[in-house]
Amino acid sequence: MSARPHILIAGAGIGGLSAALALLARGFRVSVLEQARELGELGAGVQISANGAHALFSLGLEPALQTVWCEPAGKEIRLWSTGETWKLFDLGAVSRQRYGAPYFMIHRADLHLILLRAVKAVAPDAVTLNARVCGFEEHSSGVTAICENGSRVMGDALIGADGVHSRIRNALFGDMPARFTGLLAWRGLIPMERLPERLRRQVGTNWVGPGGHVVHYPLRGGALMNFVGTAERDDWRVESWTEQGTTEEALNDFRGWHEDVQTLIRNIEAPFKWALLGRDPLARWTIGRVTLLGDAAHPTLPMMAQGANMSIEDGVVLARCLAAHDDVPAALQAYEAARRERTARLVRAANDNASRFHNPALGDAEGAARYVDTEWQEAKVKQRYDWVFEYDPVKVAV
Numbered sequence: 001m002s003a004r005p006h007i008l009i010a011g012a013g014i015g016g017l018s019a020a021l022a023l024l025a026r027g028f029r030v031s032v033l034e035q036a037r038e039l040g041e042l043g044a045g046v047q048i049s050a051n052g053a054h055a056l057f058s059l060g061l062e063p064a065l066q067t068v069w070c071e072p073a074g075k076e077i078r079l080w081s082t083g084e085t086w087k088l089f090d091l092g093a094v095s096r097q098r099y100g101a102p103y104f105m106i107h108r109a110d111l112h113l114i115l116l117r118a119v120k121a122v123a124p125d126a127v128t129l130n131a132r133v134c135g136f137e138e139h140s141s142g143v144t145a146i147c148e149n150g151s152r153v154m155g156d157a158l159i160g161a162d163g164v165h166s167r168i169r170n171a172l173f174g175d176m177p178a179r180f181t182g183l184l185a186w187r188g189l190i191p192m193e194r195l196p197e198r199l200r201r202q203v204g205t206n207w208v209g210p211g212g213h214v215v216h217y218p219l220r221g222g223a224l225m226n227f228v229g230t231a232e233r234d235d236w237r238v239e240s241w242t243e244q245g246t247t248e249e250a251l252n253d254f255r256g257w258h259e260d261v262q263t264l265i266r267n268i269e270a271p272f273k274w275a276l277l278g279r280d281p282l283a284r285w286t287i288g289r290v291t292l293l294g295d296a297a298h299p300t301l302p303m304m305a306q307g308a309n310m311s312i313e314d315g316v317v318l319a320r321c322l323a324a325h326d327d328v329p330a331a332l333q334a335y336e337a338a339r340r341e342r343t344a345r346l347v348r349a350a351n352d353n354a355s356r357f358h359n360p361a362l363g364d365a366e367g368a369a370r371y372v373d374t375e376w377q378e379a380k381v382k383q384r385y386d387w388v389f390e391y392d393p394v395k396v397a398v
């Protein structure tokens with residue numbers, strides 16, 4: 001049997017490392033080129049639903065993940081003004097029983113570190129830091145990734161896993177038009193001991209209001225509370241995970257909201273602000289020996305909490321396709337064909353949730369109760385989420 005191909009991956013984020021690990025497990029040689037000088041404690045919480053959990057568990061990561069995740073009993077909807085609470089859906093045992101895997105919340109840095117350690121355990125030199133890929137050259141028998149520092153790395157395929165502002169995507173298809181949604185998301189972490197007992201519960205909470213919504217859930221075995229507050233504001237257009245704002249500014253965006261929301265915001269250690277940009281799904285991701293993965297392929301609004309899950313699913317399906325097809329370009333086409341429709345549907349579902357969460361009907365308590373009863377009826381919620389959680393990237397046809 002001929003040697004397995006050498007796969008180049010631009011970006012050591014959640015998707016790039018998941019792909020690297022899935023490829024290494026199947027005997028491929030992998031080189032991951034990452035722009036950052038060091039990989040550190042960045043970001044806050046991400047939600048991993050059963051579909052993402054299947055993929056991570058197939059990579060042997062369940063024991064490590066268990067030590068740092070939080071598995072909430074369920075999710076609730078709360079009303080911005082009165083704090084009235086409705087059940088959204090059960091998680092915990094229900095997720096395990098219905099979808100065959102848990103739904104858990106995890107600090108992005110913890111998930112990232114677990115993936116990185118697992119990659120290094122198999123291939124200690126697989127990840128090169130300080131290597132920003134700025135282009136590539138394709139030849140008849142391979143592809144060369146070109147880095148800004150002048151280094152060139154040759155392989156059989158190049159995977160652009162370089163995030164929402166992907167250079168590889170731009171090189172393949174040109175600039176991707178982005179629409180500013182008029183929404184700004186505040187993100188932050190709260191040490192749990194700062195919160196009153198009533199807010200320390202092991203559930204995920206979605207507050208909904210006429211011009212915004214707030215999501216919070218526990219992390220790191222309950223030591224931290226993750227906060228994401230989305231407000232309608234059009235004076236901030238920077239799409240970044242690292243721009244800091246002030247507590248006063250965040251409070252101002254949720255003026256008039258329930259005291260519990262104010263308490264959460266007042267206790268955020270460092271509030272980060274992030275402008276939300278929407279993009280339509282791409283018609284294609286692959287040309288020859290080059291393809292895209294994760295946010296580079298299908299950037300999404302966060303309203304389905306599927307950005308990280310999609311990138312992890314991509315990694316496992318990509319590795320399965322490369323293992324199943326001897327011809328590299330054919331494998332990349334098979335990967336795109338297996339993933340494009342699902343990810344486009346998820347991007348559209350997140351866009352739909354943006355208007356659902358911020359609906360004007362939520363302005364007064366009576367209208368809100370009617371709206372919540374209609375929009376979050378059990379049958380409708382199942383219809384919106386079952387197809388997302390039922391998907392198993394380890395088993396789908398490739």
Ligand SMILES: Cc1cc2nc3c(=O)[nH]c(=O)nc-3n(C[C@H](O)[C@H](O)[C@H](O)COP(=O)(O)OP(=O)(O)OC[C@H]3O[C@@H](n4cnc5c(N)ncnc54)[C@H](O)[C@@H]3O)c2cc1C
Nearest residue numbers: 011013014015035043044132133162163294295307308311
């Ligand atoms: C610093 C950071 C913090 C985040 N925090 C959160 C969070 O708190 N909650 C949440 O839900 N999501 C967060 N995200 C986004 C989330 O990780 C992604 O939406 C999701 O996991 C999809 O993963 P991805 O691998 O496609 O992209 P990402 O995880 O964004 O990874 C992309 C990687 O590519 C690297 N890269 C970019 N350009 C180049 C280039 N030209 N050459 C080489 N490498 C390049 C980046 O440095 C990064 O490591 C964060 C992303 C980043 C980068």
